[in-house]
Every structure is written in structure tokens, then in C-alpha cells.
Amino acid sequence: MAARIQLKPVLDIQQATPLKADLLAVRGQSAEIDASGVERLGGLCLQVLLSAQQTWQADGQELSITGASEAFASQWTAFGAPSLPNSGELS
Numbered sequence: 001m002a003a004r005i006q007l008k009p010v011l012d013i014q015q016a017t018p019l020k021a022d023l024l025a026v027r028g029q030s031a032e033i034d035a036s037g038v039e040r041l042g043g044l045c046l047q048v049l050l051s052a053q054q055t056w057q058a059d060g061q062e063l064s065i066t067g068a069s070e071a072f073a074s075q076w077t078a079f080g081a082p083s084l085p086n087s088g089e090l091s
Contacts (some may be wrong), residue, residue, distance in 0.1 A: 003028035011045035023052045036067035041075040
């Protein structure tokens with residue numbers, strides 16, 4: 001069973017450290033990140049998520065984003081970021 005992380009509605013600079021801590025707490029296991037409630041995605045939290053993508057890949061674990069809100073998906077794309085594996089929501 002994958003660990004589940006619910007993202008906060010506003011992922012600004014103040015949420016980067018808590019997001020990093022949430023991800024590190026489940027490192028070593030498959031993780032599902034629920035982005036359904038995200039209203040704003042800031043650059044620093046995007047970097048944390050991209051770093052997690054690389055970390056999970058290096059660890060041989062699955063990391064996915066599910067239920068990406070329209071705001072999350074459009075802001076993710078606006079940054080020009082590649083999609084996370086198995087997201088199904090982002091391109």
C-alpha cells in the first residue's frame with residue numbers, strides 16, 4: 001500500500017519545508033500525492049516535488065500525483081516541469 005500525502009491548498013515558500021518533511025517521512029516506500037485541493041503552486045514547492053521524483057526513481061519506488069486540480073496542473077505546466085510518473089493528470 002502506498003503512503004498518501006495530501007497537498008495543502010497554497011504551496012508557497014512557507015510550505016516548502018513541511019512538504020519536504022512529509023515526503024522524507026515516507027521515503028523508501030511508494031507514495032501517492034493528492035493534489036486535488038491545490039489552488040496555488042509556487043516554485044520552491046515545485047522544486048521539492050521534482051526532487052522527490054528523482055529521489056523516488058533512484059530508490060526504485062513509485063511516486064504518483066493523483067487528482068491534480070486544474071490550478072495545480074496549469075501552474076505545473078506553466079513552469080515547464082515534466083510530469084511525475086504515473087500522474088495521469090499532467091503532461
